[in-house]
Amino acid sequence: MAIAEERSRRLSLWSQLQTSGVTDLEPGYLRQLGVYGGAQGIWVDKARTRSVSKDGNGITVSILHTGLHYPDDLSDDGMIYHYPVTRRPPSRDAAEVQATKNAAQANMPIFVILPGEKRATRRSVKIGWVVDADDASKQFLILFGAQEPAYIPPAPISSPFQLVDNSPVGTAQTKVRKGQQRFRFHVMAQFGCKCAVCSITHPSLIKAAHIRGKADKGSDDWRNGIPLCSTHHDAFDAHLFAIEPDTLSIAAAPGVSCESIGIHALKLTPTSQQPHLDALRWRFNRTLSRWSAQQSD
Numbered sequence: 646m647a648i649a650e651e652r653s654r655r656l657s658l659w660s661q662l663q664t665s666g667v668t669d670l671e672p673g674y675l676r677q678l679g680v681y682g683g684a685q686g687i688w689v690d691k692a693r694t695r696s697v698s699k700d701g702n703g704i705t706v707s708i709l710h711t712g713l714h715y716p717d718d719l720s721d722d723g724m725i726y727h728y729p730v731t732r733r734p735p736s737r738d739a740a741e742v743q744a745t746k747n748a749a750q751a752n753m754p755i756f757v758i759l760p761g762e763k764r765a766t767r768r769s770v771k772i773g774w775v776v777d778a779d780d781a782s783k784q785f786l787i788l789f790g791a792q793e794p795a796y797i798p799p800a801p802i803s804s805p806f807q808l809v810d811n812s813p814v815g816t817a818q819t820k821v822r823k824g825q826q827r828f829r830f831h832v833m834a835q836f837g838c839k840c841a842v843c844s845i846t847h848p849s850l851i852k853a854a855h856i857r858g859k860a861d862k863g864s865d866d867w868r869n870g871i872p873l874c875s876t877h878h879d880a881f882d883a884h885l886f887a888i889e890p891d892t893l894s895i896a897a898a899p900g901v902s903c904e905s906i907g908i909h910a911l912k913l914t915p916t917s918q919q920p921h922l923d924a925l926r927w928r929f930n931r932t933l934s935r936w937s938a939q940q941s942d
Protein backbone atom coordinates (compact mmCIF):
# COMPACT_ATOMS: atom_id res chain seq x y z
CA MET A 646 0.00 0.00 0.00
CA ALA A 647 2.75 2.42 0.96
CA ILE A 648 4.47 1.67 -2.33
CA ALA A 649 1.31 2.43 -4.31
CA GLU A 650 0.88 5.68 -2.42
CA GLU A 651 4.44 6.78 -3.05
CA ARG A 652 4.10 5.90 -6.72
CA SER A 653 0.97 7.99 -7.12
CA ARG A 654 2.59 10.84 -5.17
CA ARG A 655 5.43 10.91 -7.69
CA LEU A 656 3.12 10.68 -10.68
CA SER A 657 1.00 13.53 -9.40
CA LEU A 658 4.13 15.61 -8.79
CA TRP A 659 4.96 14.95 -12.40
CA SER A 660 1.51 16.15 -13.52
CA GLN A 661 1.98 19.21 -11.38
CA LEU A 662 5.33 19.89 -13.03
CA GLN A 663 3.69 19.72 -16.45
CA THR A 664 1.77 22.89 -15.62
CA SER A 665 4.95 24.84 -14.91
CA GLY A 666 6.85 23.24 -17.75
CA VAL A 667 9.71 20.86 -17.10
CA THR A 668 12.65 22.87 -18.36
CA ASP A 669 14.66 25.67 -16.75
CA LEU A 670 13.04 25.45 -13.31
CA GLU A 671 14.43 27.02 -10.17
CA PRO A 672 16.27 24.40 -8.07
CA GLY A 673 14.55 25.87 -4.98
CA TYR A 674 11.13 25.18 -6.47
CA LEU A 675 12.05 21.54 -7.10
CA ARG A 676 13.35 21.17 -3.55
CA GLN A 677 10.17 22.64 -2.21
CA LEU A 678 8.08 20.17 -4.21
CA GLY A 679 10.18 17.30 -2.89
CA VAL A 680 11.49 16.32 -6.30
CA TYR A 681 15.13 17.10 -5.71
CA GLY A 682 17.34 17.34 -2.66
CA GLY A 683 20.22 19.50 -3.70
CA ALA A 684 23.58 18.97 -5.26
CA GLN A 685 24.16 15.28 -4.68
CA GLY A 686 23.93 12.62 -7.40
CA ILE A 687 21.34 10.26 -5.96
CA TRP A 688 18.66 11.66 -3.65
CA VAL A 689 16.80 9.07 -1.61
CA ASP A 690 14.79 11.34 0.70
CA LYS A 691 15.24 8.72 3.37
CA ALA A 692 12.97 10.37 5.91
CA ARG A 693 10.10 9.74 3.53
CA THR A 694 11.09 6.56 1.72
CA ARG A 695 12.88 4.48 4.36
CA SER A 696 9.67 2.98 5.64
CA VAL A 697 8.40 2.33 2.10
CA SER A 698 11.38 0.11 1.23
CA LYS A 699 11.71 -3.40 2.57
CA ASP A 700 15.42 -3.16 3.41
CA GLY A 701 15.45 0.27 5.04
CA ASN A 702 17.64 1.81 2.34
CA GLY A 703 14.76 3.84 0.97
CA ILE A 704 13.73 4.28 -2.65
CA THR A 705 15.60 6.81 -4.78
CA VAL A 706 13.49 9.85 -5.61
CA SER A 707 15.78 11.60 -8.06
CA ILE A 708 19.17 11.53 -9.65
CA LEU A 709 21.18 14.47 -10.86
CA HIS A 710 22.84 14.07 -14.23
CA THR A 711 25.22 16.81 -15.20
CA GLY A 712 25.53 15.42 -18.71
CA LEU A 713 28.99 16.87 -18.91
CA HIS A 714 31.19 13.89 -18.38
CA TYR A 715 29.22 11.20 -20.10
CA PRO A 716 27.74 12.80 -23.21
CA ASP A 717 27.14 9.40 -24.76
CA ASP A 718 24.90 8.30 -21.91
CA LEU A 719 21.91 10.53 -22.42
CA SER A 720 19.38 10.53 -25.24
CA ASP A 721 15.76 11.50 -25.75
CA ASP A 722 14.29 8.34 -24.40
CA GLY A 723 16.72 7.15 -21.78
CA MET A 724 20.03 7.30 -20.08
CA ILE A 725 22.75 5.28 -18.44
CA TYR A 726 23.59 6.28 -14.91
CA HIS A 727 26.88 5.17 -13.38
CA TYR A 728 26.97 3.95 -9.82
CA PRO A 729 28.29 6.69 -7.55
CA VAL A 730 31.93 6.51 -6.60
CA THR A 731 32.55 9.22 -4.04
CA ARG A 732 34.97 9.96 -1.24
CA ARG A 733 32.28 9.31 1.34
CA PRO A 734 32.30 6.02 3.25
CA PRO A 735 31.68 3.20 0.70
CA SER A 736 28.59 2.09 2.60
CA ARG A 737 26.86 5.35 1.62
CA ASP A 738 27.48 4.80 -2.07
CA ALA A 739 26.29 1.20 -1.69
CA ALA A 740 23.12 2.28 0.12
CA GLU A 741 22.27 4.71 -2.69
CA VAL A 742 22.87 2.03 -5.30
CA GLN A 743 20.54 -0.23 -3.35
CA ALA A 744 17.90 2.49 -3.03
CA THR A 745 18.01 2.90 -6.81
CA LYS A 746 17.68 -0.85 -7.32
CA ASN A 747 14.72 -0.66 -4.94
CA ALA A 748 13.08 1.80 -7.35
CA ALA A 749 13.41 -0.82 -10.09
CA GLN A 750 12.03 -3.55 -7.89
CA ALA A 751 9.07 -1.49 -6.70
CA ASN A 752 8.28 -0.25 -10.25
CA MET A 753 8.69 3.24 -8.85
CA PRO A 754 9.31 6.17 -11.19
CA ILE A 755 12.21 8.48 -10.36
CA PHE A 756 12.98 12.03 -11.41
CA VAL A 757 16.03 12.75 -13.49
CA ILE A 758 17.40 16.23 -12.92
CA LEU A 759 19.33 17.76 -15.80
CA PRO A 760 20.93 21.14 -16.37
CA GLY A 761 18.54 23.82 -17.62
CA GLU A 762 18.25 24.02 -21.38
CA LYS A 763 18.67 27.78 -21.57
CA ARG A 764 20.32 28.54 -18.26
CA ALA A 765 22.82 26.26 -16.57
CA THR A 766 21.82 27.41 -13.08
CA ARG A 767 18.27 26.18 -13.66
CA ARG A 768 17.17 22.55 -13.84
CA SER A 769 15.18 20.48 -16.30
CA VAL A 770 13.30 17.40 -15.15
CA LYS A 771 12.35 14.11 -16.73
CA ILE A 772 10.51 11.19 -15.23
CA GLY A 773 12.02 7.78 -15.75
CA TRP A 774 12.11 4.15 -14.69
CA VAL A 775 15.10 2.14 -13.61
CA VAL A 776 14.71 -0.92 -15.84
CA ASP A 777 18.04 -2.65 -15.31
CA ALA A 778 21.18 -2.56 -13.19
CA ASP A 779 24.52 -4.21 -13.87
CA ASP A 780 26.94 -4.64 -10.99
CA ALA A 781 29.86 -5.69 -13.20
CA SER A 782 29.89 -2.52 -15.28
CA LYS A 783 28.32 -0.54 -12.39
CA GLN A 784 25.53 1.14 -14.26
CA PHE A 785 21.76 1.61 -14.32
CA LEU A 786 19.59 1.76 -17.41
CA ILE A 787 16.81 4.33 -17.05
CA LEU A 788 14.07 4.81 -19.64
CA PHE A 789 12.04 8.03 -19.73
CA GLY A 790 8.26 8.40 -19.83
CA ALA A 791 5.31 8.94 -17.53
CA GLN A 792 4.26 5.36 -18.11
CA GLU A 793 6.39 2.43 -17.24
CA PRO A 794 8.06 1.36 -20.49
CA ALA A 795 8.05 -2.15 -21.86
CA TYR A 796 11.61 -3.24 -21.29
CA ILE A 797 13.23 -5.69 -23.66
CA PRO A 798 16.01 -7.56 -21.85
CA PRO A 799 19.14 -8.56 -23.79
CA ALA A 800 18.65 -11.46 -26.19
CA PRO A 801 20.17 -14.70 -24.86
CA ILE A 802 23.42 -15.57 -26.64
CA SER A 803 21.92 -18.57 -28.43
CA SER A 804 18.67 -16.90 -29.56
CA PRO A 805 18.14 -16.13 -33.27
CA PHE A 806 20.25 -13.19 -34.33
CA GLN A 807 19.29 -10.44 -36.72
CA LEU A 808 22.26 -8.54 -38.03
CA VAL A 809 20.18 -6.17 -40.13
CA ASP A 810 17.46 -3.91 -38.86
CA ASN A 811 15.08 -3.58 -41.80
CA SER A 812 12.66 -1.07 -40.37
CA PRO A 813 11.74 1.66 -42.83
CA VAL A 814 14.24 4.49 -43.04
CA GLY A 815 11.91 7.02 -41.40
CA THR A 816 11.49 5.12 -38.18
CA ALA A 817 15.02 3.74 -38.29
CA GLN A 818 16.24 7.30 -37.78
CA THR A 819 14.30 7.60 -34.56
CA LYS A 820 15.23 4.09 -33.58
CA VAL A 821 18.90 4.97 -33.64
CA ARG A 822 18.16 7.43 -30.89
CA LYS A 823 15.72 5.15 -29.18
CA GLY A 824 17.73 1.98 -28.95
CA GLN A 825 20.96 3.78 -28.14
CA GLN A 826 21.03 3.51 -24.36
CA ARG A 827 19.74 -0.02 -24.24
CA PHE A 828 22.32 -1.09 -26.81
CA ARG A 829 25.15 0.58 -24.92
CA PHE A 830 23.99 -0.80 -21.59
CA HIS A 831 23.84 -4.37 -22.87
CA VAL A 832 27.15 -4.19 -24.69
CA MET A 833 28.87 -2.96 -21.51
CA ALA A 834 27.07 -5.54 -19.40
CA GLN A 835 28.27 -8.35 -21.66
CA PHE A 836 31.77 -7.23 -22.47
CA GLY A 837 32.65 -5.11 -19.49
CA CYS A 838 33.42 -1.43 -19.54
CA LYS A 839 36.78 -1.70 -21.26
CA CYS A 840 38.03 -0.95 -24.75
CA ALA A 841 38.26 -4.27 -26.60
CA VAL A 842 41.67 -3.48 -28.05
CA CYS A 843 43.47 -1.33 -25.46
CA SER A 844 43.51 -0.87 -21.72
CA ILE A 845 41.16 2.13 -21.37
CA THR A 846 38.34 1.53 -18.90
CA HIS A 847 36.97 4.93 -17.92
CA PRO A 848 33.24 4.97 -18.84
CA SER A 849 33.42 8.48 -20.25
CA LEU A 850 35.85 7.23 -22.90
CA ILE A 851 34.12 3.98 -23.79
CA LYS A 852 31.58 3.78 -26.60
CA ALA A 853 29.45 0.91 -27.77
CA ALA A 854 30.37 0.53 -31.43
CA HIS A 855 28.09 -1.21 -33.91
CA ILE A 856 30.04 -3.92 -35.73
CA ARG A 857 27.73 -3.60 -38.70
CA GLY A 858 27.17 0.14 -38.53
CA LYS A 859 23.83 1.96 -38.45
CA ALA A 860 24.55 3.36 -41.92
CA ASP A 861 24.44 -0.25 -43.14
CA LYS A 862 21.29 -0.96 -41.15
CA GLY A 863 23.17 -2.84 -38.46
CA SER A 864 20.84 -3.93 -35.67
CA ASP A 865 20.85 -2.78 -32.03
CA ASP A 866 21.25 -6.36 -30.79
CA TRP A 867 24.09 -6.36 -28.26
CA ARG A 868 25.75 -9.16 -30.23
CA ASN A 869 26.33 -6.59 -32.98
CA GLY A 870 28.28 -4.44 -30.57
CA ILE A 871 31.75 -4.09 -29.14
CA PRO A 872 33.04 -1.63 -26.54
CA LEU A 873 35.78 0.63 -27.88
CA CYS A 874 37.44 3.77 -26.59
CA SER A 875 36.87 6.94 -28.60
CA THR A 876 40.15 6.63 -30.47
CA HIS A 877 39.66 3.00 -31.40
CA HIS A 878 36.06 3.69 -32.35
CA ASP A 879 37.43 6.15 -34.92
CA ALA A 880 40.07 3.64 -35.98
CA PHE A 881 37.40 0.95 -36.38
CA ASP A 882 35.23 3.30 -38.48
CA ALA A 883 38.25 4.10 -40.65
CA HIS A 884 39.04 0.36 -41.10
CA LEU A 885 42.49 0.88 -39.59
CA PHE A 886 42.24 -2.54 -38.00
CA ALA A 887 40.26 -5.72 -38.48
CA ILE A 888 39.12 -8.55 -36.24
CA GLU A 889 39.49 -11.97 -37.77
CA PRO A 890 36.11 -13.58 -37.01
CA ASP A 891 37.15 -17.16 -36.30
CA THR A 892 40.35 -16.59 -34.32
CA LEU A 893 39.44 -13.10 -32.99
CA SER A 894 42.98 -11.99 -33.79
CA ILE A 895 43.53 -8.34 -34.56
CA ALA A 896 45.30 -7.13 -37.68
CA ALA A 897 46.22 -3.59 -38.63
CA ALA A 898 45.52 -2.26 -42.14
CA PRO A 899 48.25 -2.69 -44.75
CA GLY A 900 50.98 -0.14 -44.12
CA VAL A 901 49.74 0.52 -40.57
CA SER A 902 51.35 -0.92 -37.47
CA CYS A 903 49.26 -1.89 -34.47
CA GLU A 904 51.66 0.10 -32.33
CA SER A 905 51.08 3.31 -34.30
CA ILE A 906 47.35 3.15 -33.52
CA GLY A 907 47.80 2.17 -29.89
CA ILE A 908 46.67 -1.44 -30.20
CA HIS A 909 48.60 -3.79 -27.99
CA ALA A 910 46.14 -6.65 -27.89
CA LEU A 911 46.84 -9.46 -30.33
CA LYS A 912 43.40 -10.90 -29.92
CA LEU A 913 39.96 -9.89 -28.79
CA THR A 914 39.45 -11.27 -25.30
CA PRO A 915 35.81 -10.78 -24.32
CA THR A 916 35.13 -10.96 -20.59
CA SER A 917 32.15 -13.24 -21.05
CA GLN A 918 30.55 -13.44 -24.48
CA GLN A 919 31.99 -12.61 -27.84
CA PRO A 920 30.05 -10.72 -30.52
CA HIS A 921 27.99 -12.73 -32.98
CA LEU A 922 29.96 -14.48 -35.71
CA ASP A 923 27.61 -13.14 -38.41
CA ALA A 924 28.43 -9.58 -37.35
CA LEU A 925 32.18 -10.22 -37.17
CA ARG A 926 32.20 -11.93 -40.56
CA TRP A 927 30.23 -9.17 -42.24
CA ARG A 928 32.60 -6.59 -40.84
CA PHE A 929 35.73 -8.51 -41.74
CA ASN A 930 34.64 -8.88 -45.37
CA ARG A 931 33.77 -5.21 -45.55
CA THR A 932 37.19 -4.23 -44.16
CA LEU A 933 39.06 -6.58 -46.50
CA SER A 934 37.31 -5.11 -49.52
CA ARG A 935 38.18 -1.59 -48.32
CA TRP A 936 41.80 -2.62 -47.94
CA SER A 937 42.06 -4.15 -51.37
CA ALA A 938 40.34 -1.10 -52.94
CA GLN A 939 42.90 1.15 -51.25
CA GLN A 940 45.79 -0.96 -52.49
CA SER A 941 44.62 -0.90 -56.08
CA ASP A 942 44.20 2.91 -56.03
Ligand SMILES: [Zn+2]
Nearest residue numbers: 840843874877
Ligand atom coordinates in the same frame (compact mmCIF):
# COMPACT_ATOMS: atom_id res chain seq x y z
ZN1 LIG B 1 41.08 1.69 -27.09
